[in-house]
Amino acid sequence: MKLSxxxxxxxxxxxxxxxxxxxxxxxxxxxxxxxxxxGGGVAEILNRMNPLLNEVGLRAxxxxxxxxxxxxxxxxxxxxxxxxxxxxLSDKEMExxxxxxxxxxxxxxxxxxxxxxxxPQPIVLIKNKSRFKKSKWIWRCHIDVSQPxxxxxxxxxxxxxxxxxxxxxxxxxxxxxxIRQFLISPSIDPLSDKNKELSxxxxxxxxxxxxxxxxxxxxxxxxxxxxxxxxxxxxxxYRLVKKYIDCQLVLAGGTATDDPESSKVLAxxxxxxxxxxxxxxxxxxxxxxxxxxxxxxxADVVLQKSIREGFALTVTEALWKAxxxxxxxxxxxxxxxxHKYSGLLSxxxxxxxxxxxxxxxxxxxxxxxxxSGRAYIKQNFLLTRHLRDYLLLFLAxxxxxxxxxx
Amino acid sequence: MKKLKKAKQAFTFYTRLHxxxxxxxxxxxxxxxxxxxKELSGSVIYHHTHRFLQQHQFLSPExxxxxxxxxxxxxxxxxxGEELASVDVIQFSSIRALREKLIQTIENHIRYMExxxxxxxRVSGMxxxxxxxxxxxxxxxxxxVVHNLLEFVESLKKVTINSIYFHxxxxxxxxxxxxxxxxxxIDTNCGENELSKELARLDPYTYTLEGLRTKIINLxxxxxx
Numbered sequence: 001m002k003l004s005x006x007x008x009x010x011x012x013x014x015x016x017x018x019x020x021x022x023x024x025x026x027x028x029x030x031x032x033x034x035x036x037x038x039g040g041g042v043a044e045i046l047n048r049m050n051p052l053l054n055e056v057g058l059r060a061x062x063x064x065x066x067x068x069x070x071x072x073x074x075x076x077x078x079x080x081x082x083x084x085x086x087x088x089l090s091d092k093e094m095e096x097x098x099x100x101x102x103x104x105x106x107x108x109x110x111x112x113x114x115x116x117x118x119x120p121q122p123i124v125l126i127k128n129k130s131r132f133k134k135s136k137w138i139w140r141c142h143i144d145v146s147q148p149x150x151x152x153x154x155x156x157x158x159x160x161x162x163x164x165x166x167x168x169x170x171x172x173x174x175x176x177x178x179i180r181q182f183l184i185s186p187s188i189d190p191l192s193d194k195n196k197e198l199s200x201x202x203x204x205x206x207x208x209x210x211x212x213x214x215x216x217x218x219x220x221x222x223x224x225x226x227x228x229x230x231x232x233x234x235x236x237x238y239r240l241v242k243k244y245i246d247c248q249l250v251l252a253g254g255t256a257t258d259d260p261e262s263s264k265v266l267a268x269x270x271x272x273x274x275x276x277x278x279x280x281x282x283x284x285x286x287x288x289x290x291x292x293x294x295x296x297x298x299a300d301v302v303l304q305k306s307i308r309e310g311f312a313l314t315v316t317e318a319l320w321k322a323x324x325x326x327x328x329x330x331x332x333x334x335x336x337x338x339h340k341y342s343g344l345l346s347x348x349x350x351x352x353x354x355x356x357x358x359x360x361x362x363x364x365x366x367x368x369x370x371x372s373g374r375a376y377i378k379q380n381f382l383l384t385r386h387l388r389d390y391l392l393l394f395l396a397x398x399x400x401x402x403x404x405x406x
Numbered sequence: 407m408k409k410l411k412k413a414k415q416a417f418t419f420y421t422r423l424h425x426x427x428x429x430x431x432x433x434x435x436x437x438x439x440x441x442x443x444k445e446l447s448g449s450v451i452y453h454h455t456h457r458f459l460q461q462h463q464f465l466s467p468e469x470x471x472x473x474x475x476x477x478x479x480x481x482x483x484x485x486x487g488e489e490l491a492s493v494d495v496i497q498f499s500s501i502r503a504l505r506e507k508l509i510q511t512i513e514n515h516i517r518y519m520e521x522x523x524x525x526x527x528r529v530s531g532m533x534x535x536x537x538x539x540x541x542x543x544x545x546x547x548x549x550x551v552v553h554n555l556l557e558f559v560e561s562l563k564k565v566t567i568n569s570i571y572f573h574x575x576x577x578x579x580x581x582x583x584x585x586x587x588x589x590x591x592i593d594t595n596c597g598e599n600e601l602s603k604e605l606a607r608l609d610p611y612t613y614t615l616e617g618l619r620t621k622i623i624n625l626x627x628x629x630x631x
Contacts, residue, residue, distance in 0.1 A: 011566075013564070013565065013566040014566065016548075016549075017421065017423065017566065017568070020546060020548075021423070021544075024546075146532075146533075147532070168428060171428060171537035171539060172533070172535070172537060174428035174429070174430045174432075174537060175430055176430040176431075177430060180427060181427065181428040181429075181430060182425060182426065182427050182428065183426040183427070183428050183539060184426075330533070388423060389425060392423055392424075392425040392542070392544055393425060395544060396425055396427075396542055402447070402448075402449040402540065402541070402542055402543065403542075403543045403545065403581070404542065404543065404544050404545065405545050405546070406544050406545070406546045
């Protein structure tokens with residue numbers, strides 16, 4: 001994709017502003033460092049962001065650290081503990097983490113003006129700061145660290161505070177740190193297969209493929225089969241609505257072969273849905289972005305009844321499609337949904353069902369809510385805003401004042 | 407169309423972009439909020455009294471500031487929420503003065519509650535804490551440079567809302583100019599004193615940014631027809 005492709009979505013002036021910012025950073029080498037080249041949200045965003053950074057005049061590089069299975073088991077444990085899981089790291093695990101980090105320190109080319117390190121796996125690379133005195137170092141945390149396990153956070157904090165700046169996705173993830181902390185939300189790409197416009201025919205084709213009836217209202221939750229997304233609770237919501245409104249429920253999500261829990265959740269959902277032909281439980285394989293896009297677009301109401309959430313980009317995707325969304329007030333969802341302005345927030349099964357009925361019976365209100373939601377996403381959560389924030393972040397590294405003339 | 411005067415000096419439309427910086431400071435009750443308002447930088451006050459203007463501009467001109475919203479919706483202090491919401495930001499020409507007004511409003515409320523035996527203030531849940539954030543502004547010129555009112559109004563139709571925002575809100579309050587940039591230029595460079603006054607009289611905080619753009623365009627077009 002080229003920047004000019006986004007003009008039709010966000011307007012020419014917004015793109016022009018990005019080019020102006022890029023000019024202020026022309027020739028700067030930005031080296032992103034993370035732990036995987038494929039799969040996962042970080043790799044996805046770097047794949048989309050780097051070509052745009054290059055287009056506005058920077059030179060974006062991307063390096064990936066190396067590590068064995070055991071190293072990544074330890075960093076997975078870091079991840080869970082940063083989410084608040086009550087576990088402990090052994091001395092051996094710490095040693096393994098540091099040893100692998102040392103090998104990466106020795107072998108990696110880290111020359112750049114700005115070194116942008118993503119998540120905890122490569123965090124120790126900051127030890128090379130003294131070798132690259134003119135470089136600016138940023139640590140980008142993509143994880144919910146609102147209530148981190150103290151052992152792992154204290155361990156990481158010593159490294160974090162050696163960086164020039166840090167970046168978090170939500171205000172609630174902010175910490176008391178000696179370095180600057182910036183707030184940059186994630187984004188969706190409006191031109192990706194998951195979010196681009198689809199023809200009516202394509203949507204109908206997907207509905208037909210999955211055996212979903214047209215003309216009967218559709219409630220949908222498109223999310224992984226995970227207890228924290230409460231798919232069983234969604235069926236309970238549907239049943240309360242179904243008493244008064246003849247509707248269908250679509251529960252669609254990916255299944256991960258390496259996550260035994262997802263198969264268990266799926267089995268429970270199938271059991272709960274048994275005997276009702278209006279409930280469509282769809283285990284969708286990876287790389288089915290067009291299908292997910294079509295199901296979101298076909299829905300009359302989209303739910304995200306999560307018990308806990310990170311940012312919830314599934315909500316962003318649905319709002320971008322101008323869908324009325326009813327979602328739990330957890331994680332990053334309240335950042336996207338202002339109750340009764342850009343969607344509806346709920347906390348219980350009964351409350352969720354109440355709002356779904358309201359929306360299905362008041363299509364004009366549902367439409368207005370959806371349109372406001374789309375406008376809010378357009379303003380705040382698209383890839384172009386994300387690119388703008390990264391450019392501003394790079395500029396901020398060279399200034400200390402709060403009002404900067406560039 | 408009226409014959410238009412050439413401006414003494416051209417007007418360059420500037421724009422500004424914002425980056426949000428987290429302070430790490432949080433409040434869970436009214437006294438914590440007050441402490442943050444008193445002690446944190448002016449850029450924090452600016453952020454929480456102006457964020458909604460940008461992020462919610464398509465939805466509604468309300469709610470006007472984060473403090474009012476949090477106090478009413480999270481702490482359930484609706485009276486204080488309304489008092490904070492109705493602080494007339496346009497009246498203040500500096501963040502310092504605005505900060506003082508916010509402090510005074512909250513302190514009066516706390517005193518009143520304590521004097522009437524209702525000094526037990528609600529504490530928010532962990533997930534609903536108030537997070538203090540500050541705004542870093544980046545200001546730069548656009549390619550729109552105009553020499554008379556007609557060029558001005560045509561450019562006003564094209565610039566981003568960020569540019570309008572900068573000249574109307576930020577230049578006046580954050581850079582402590584006594585009047586918004588548009589009114590100043592129209593008066594001193596185009597000799598349109600009445601039109602300048604009309605623009606200065608608008609309360610921009612009660613419009614969405616697109617609504618404000620339309621309003622200013624209409625006023626100028628009415629004048630130059």
